[in-house]
Amino acid sequence: xxxxxxxxxxxxxxxxxxxxxxxxxxxxxxxxxxxxxxxxxxxxxxxxxxxxxxxxxxxxxxxxxxxxxxxxxxxxxxxxxxxxxxxx
Amino acid sequence: xxxxxxxxxxxxxxxxxxxxxxxxxxxxxxxxxxxxxxxxxxxxxxxxxxxxxxxxxxxxxxxxxxxxxxxxxxxxxxxxxxxxxxxxxxxxxxxxxxxxxxxxxxxxxxxxxxxxxxxxxxxxxxxxxxxxxxxxxxxxxxxxxxxxxxxxxxxxxxxxxxxxxxxxxxxxxxxxxxxxxxxxxxxxxxxxxxxxxxxxxxxxxxxxxxxxxxxxxxxxxxxxxxxxxxxxxxxxxxxxxxxxxxxxxxxxxxxxxxxxxxxxxxxxxxxxxxxxxxxxxxxxxxxxxxxxxxxxxxxxxxxxxxxxxxxxxxxxxxxxxxxxxxxxxxxxxxxxxxxxxxxxxxxxxxxxxxxxxxxxxxxxxxxxxxxxxxxxxxxxxxxxxxxxxxxxxxxxxxxxxxxxxxxxxxxxxxxxxxxxxxxxxxxxxxxxxxxxxxxxxxxxxxxxxxxxxxxxxxxxxxxxxxxxxxxxxxxxxxxxxxxxxxxxxxxxxxxxxxxxxxxxxxxxxxxxxxxxxxxxxxxxxxxxxxxxxxxxxxxxxxxxxxxxxxxxxxxxxxxxxxxxxxxxxxxxxxxxxxxxxxxxxxxxxxxxxxxxxxxxxxxx
Numbered sequence: 001x002x003x004x005x006x007x008x009x010x011x012x013x014x015x016x017x018x019x020x021x022x023x024x025x026x027x028x029x030x031x032x033x034x035x036x037x038x039x040x041x042x043x044x045x046x047x048x049x050x051x052x053x054x055x056x057x058x059x060x061x062x063x064x065x066x067x068x069x070x071x072x073x074x075x076x077x078x079x080x081x082x083x084x085x086x087x088x
Numbered sequence: 089x090x091x092x093x094x095x096x097x098x099x100x101x102x103x104x105x106x107x108x109x110x111x112x113x114x115x116x117x118x119x120x121x122x123x124x125x126x127x128x129x130x131x132x133x134x135x136x137x138x139x140x141x142x143x144x145x146x147x148x149x150x151x152x153x154x155x156x157x158x159x160x161x162x163x164x165x166x167x168x169x170x171x172x173x174x175x176x177x178x179x180x181x182x183x184x185x186x187x188x189x190x191x192x193x194x195x196x197x198x199x200x201x202x203x204x205x206x207x208x209x210x211x212x213x214x215x216x217x218x219x220x221x222x223x224x225x226x227x228x229x230x231x232x233x234x235x236x237x238x239x240x241x242x243x244x245x246x247x248x249x250x251x252x253x254x255x256x257x258x259x260x261x262x263x264x265x266x267x268x269x270x271x272x273x274x275x276x277x278x279x280x281x282x283x284x285x286x287x288x289x290x291x292x293x294x295x296x297x298x299x300x301x302x303x304x305x306x307x308x309x310x311x312x313x314x315x316x317x318x319x320x321x322x323x324x325x326x327x328x329x330x331x332x333x334x335x336x337x338x339x340x341x342x343x344x345x346x347x348x349x350x351x352x353x354x355x356x357x358x359x360x361x362x363x364x365x366x367x368x369x370x371x372x373x374x375x376x377x378x379x380x381x382x383x384x385x386x387x388x389x390x391x392x393x394x395x396x397x398x399x400x401x402x403x404x405x406x407x408x409x410x411x412x413x414x415x416x417x418x419x420x421x422x423x424x425x426x427x428x429x430x431x432x433x434x435x436x437x438x439x440x441x442x443x444x445x446x447x448x449x450x451x452x453x454x455x456x457x458x459x460x461x462x463x464x465x466x467x468x469x470x471x472x473x474x475x476x477x478x479x480x481x482x483x484x485x486x487x488x489x490x491x492x493x494x495x496x497x498x499x500x501x502x503x504x505x506x507x508x509x510x511x512x513x514x515x516x517x518x519x520x521x522x523x524x525x526x527x528x529x530x531x532x533x534x535x536x537x538x539x540x541x542x543x544x545x546x547x548x549x550x551x552x553x554x555x556x557x558x559x560x561x562x563x564x565x566x567x568x569x570x571x572x573x574x575x576x577x578x579x580x581x582x583x584x585x586x587x588x589x590x591x592x593x594x595x596x597x598x599x600x601x602x603x604x605x606x607x608x609x610x611x612x613x614x615x616x617x618x619x620x621x622x623x624x625x626x627x628x629x630x631x632x633x634x635x636x637x638x639x640x641x642x643x644x645x646x647x648x649x650x651x652x653x654x655x656x657x658x659x660x661x662x663x664x665x666x667x668x669x670x671x672x673x674x675x676x677x678x679x680x681x682x683x684x685x686x687x688x689x690x691x692x
Contacts, residue, residue, distance in 0.1 A: 016168075045179070046180060048180040051222060056216065058402075
């Protein structure tokens with residue numbers, strides 16, 4: 001299992017567009033990937049899960065991946081978070 | 089009132105300006121009728137899952153086809169369709185429906201409906217209004233799957249042959265995108281508000297639209313003549329010839345007026361007699377800088393910095409603030425950006441402060457008082473602003489809610505300490521950085537002459553000044569009607585502050601909602617302010633009115649207005665003045681004057 005902490009940096013937070021990008025990226029991997037905020041979990045392959053987790057700008061979250069390609073999955077998602085989902 | 093008659097006139101919310109006249113085209117979006125039943129055998133459940141899966145496949149293919157058609161035309165909107173495609177396979181909808189079919193032995197329509205209802209329950213609990221409202225996308229996706237399950241088809245908006253006005257209960261983003269722009273004159277819908285997809289898309293396409301009409305879809309028959317007045321938020325159904333002619337003329341005049349206002353947005357606000365006043369923008373978000381530039385504003389007169397602090401458990405760190413301010417300053421360069429330090433409290437309270445529980449928060453621990461008490465919070469923000477000032481040199485600092493010299497000295501002391509420590513760290517700071525204050529507490533007006541000697545500029549904040557001076561909490565509906573920005577006391581206070589600033593030789597600006605009101609522009613000019621700062625959308629028209637005005641005349645108007653005894657008399661004076669002296673800028677916007685309490689009917 002691989003874990004890493006992130007801060008949501010983009011202005012809009014994990015709204016529809018950012019959530020769609022997370023799903024798009026996560027779905028390319030076999031691993032089970034979770035987004036954890038204050039102990040609540042969301043499936044990183046589910047848009048509705050991510051949106052209903054409600055993460056505005058500045059939210060600290062933890063990504064947690066489990067499976068053969070967990071490290072690669074996390075690295076790919078890290079790029080999204082670091083680039084603020086291409087919003088700026 | 090316009091001449092003539094119509095079968096019906098409906099009032100809604102105008103979300104995209106302009107006037108459209110044409111034939112109605114009703115888009116029927118009634119729900120598909122559903123049949124719910126239990127499945128007789130496990131073999132049937134397996135078949136049912138496959139039937140559901142096929143309907144989802146079909147829906148996905150449909151959505152992809154729409155996307156490929158519109159991708160070239162609306163690249164920025166096609167992501168909405170992507171989100172719909174992801175939602176189709178979302179475990180909350182897809183996996184849940186499959187599970188319900190298997191576990192409860194119910195048909196796919198029933199199972200999907202249940203999955204959607206579960207999702208609705210989850211969404212209803214979300215605080216963020218934007219995300220909560222996205223349940224409409226879930227409903228929309230489910231409706232499309234249900235159509236494919238039942239084989240029932242709605243009338244598509246893609247097949248429209250002539251130029252029409254679309255009449256619908258609500259338009260989904262995909263519907264809106266399927267519309268052929270060249271065949272769409274206008275939009276009217278039962279549902280929706282200023283921030284709905286329809287509003288955003290119609291504005292970006294420049295198609296007149298009125299939403300929130302409640303029952304327009306029922307009232308209108310396809311083929312009827314409609315007038316959509318996106319300014320007044322009105323829809324006229326089947327007007328007679330006289331009324332129709334009135335609207336043709338109005339359409340022509342408004343289009344011309346709008347073109348002229350937009351075309352001249354870049355021109356300075358220079359009066360006929362050569363007095364120039366800077367027209368700047370108030371912003372709250374980095375994203376708004378685009379609107380600042382597009383609308384011809386000359387810099388940012390008020391950057392409200394609270395947004396980054398709201399909805400957060402901990403305040404943002406120095407780096408986050410630094411990059412945010414730096415981006416705004418760099419985009420606005422070479423114009424100036426006035427950054428107001430934190431004005432938290434009252435109606436803007438971050439999550440962690442909600443526990444204060446003050447009975448009178450507007451007069452409580454807020455704004456500069458809070459900053460002086462929460463030293464670290466304040467220093468972090470000042471460091472970020474000062475660092476940006478050293479790089480871009482176009483930043484000014486403004487302290488809010490200063491009530492007298494004591495607070496000003498305390499705030500300036502901290503600012504100087506932060507400055508010194510940055511210099512010691514060899515971080516560059518703008519040596520000519522200007523430091524000013526908001527004049528929004530009545531006591532600050534009374535000692536404006538003293539304050540003016542110790543700051544580089546004043547900015548009169550009328551929103552709070554009105555609230556404090558008239559002792560009116562404008563969110564309290566019992567007294568909100570007493571909130572009168574034109575109260576003679578307010579005008580005199582603005583005058584006193586403006587005069588004190590001029591006497592001390594410092595620039596004075598005005599940045600409340602007062603500044604954005606076209607009707608007030610002629611007398612605001614009379615105060616001989618250095619700048620007005622307002623929401624970016626208001627800039628072009630205020631600039632145009634000022635270009636038609638004359639400083640010497642405005643001084644006389646102001647003298648006369650200052651003699652009037654009540655707000656309603658001032659208002660009446662301004663309406664008459666607008667009608668008499670600035671008719672071309674107001675005659676098309678009678679609603680604007682009708683909205684003001686003193687203007688009954690046409691001011692003559």
